[in-house]
Amino acid sequence: MTLLIVLISAVICTFLWYTKGNACRISTLCWMFWGASLMWLVDAFAEYAELHEEYFTPSAEDMLNDTFLGCSVVVFALVIWIIDLLLHDPKGIFRKKKSALKEVSEHV
């Protein structure tokens, strides 16, 4: 379930990157989600080799726990992305504010 949620997020982010461009550094999210998807895919194969058919019939409790984990992973990735976005400031919002403040202080 975690793999599914992260994989869906990766596809959505890649679609957004392709259609809207990388103005908001959406590629950061793409790299994170695709990297994690590949790594969890290996985990999934290892688990399948161990459990066989049982892997596809998890208990309701396991599924709920994995869904909760998957959503938390997506939120964690979004937090990393927003920090990265604010630090790099691709639209120059903070720089514009800084220069405006500088101009005001020079006039005063």
Added chain:
Amino acid sequence: MACFLVPVAEATAITIIRKIAEHNQQKNHSALKVNPEEILSPNKTFLSETHWLTNLLWGGSALLAFEHVWHGEVTPWFPFLTAMREPDATSEMLHEMATNGIGMAVLVTLVWMGMLAVNRIRQKKNISEVQ
């Protein structure tokens, strides 16, 4: 248990190698009095393409590290990995790192190689179309 440490190790090694290579490249360009951006911008060099690999490795490892914290396998206090407390758990962790961890690193590297191959083919196609 700590399988994400193998991709982290690979990402660290590649990042360090790239930083050294970039530093050397810049040194050479400044010795020749050439603007490095003029040389690098038309064709993406192999060095810049390693960014894709490190982005995949660091990004994936960050999310996997979160999962390990979630499951209580990684702690913010010594010895940081709960599996390090007992010898049995340590050997199990090492086995998982040797199987799943190396598998993760290999799969990500293979996917990156595939991306490189596709990129090279597309570049060649574009050049032949222009010519």
